[in-house]
Amino acid sequence: MQETYFNNSHTIEIAVKDITIRIRNDAEPALLTRTFQMLLEFLC
Numbered sequence: 001m002q003e004t005y006f007n008n009s010h011t012i013e014i015a016v017k018d019i020t021i022r023i024r025n026d027a028e029p030a031l032l033t034r035t036f037q038m039l040l041e042f043l044c
Helices: 029-043
Strands: 011-016 019-024
Touching (some): 019 029
Antiparallel strands (some): 011 019
């Protein structure tokens, strides 16, 4: 099993207020969509 390294060019990091999300390039699009929907609901 390969270890996950978040400090590389294959990771996107998004910080909003006190929430930080790190996204790998191979993340599942449906999971990302739902995660951002939940984040928007939480922040509004």
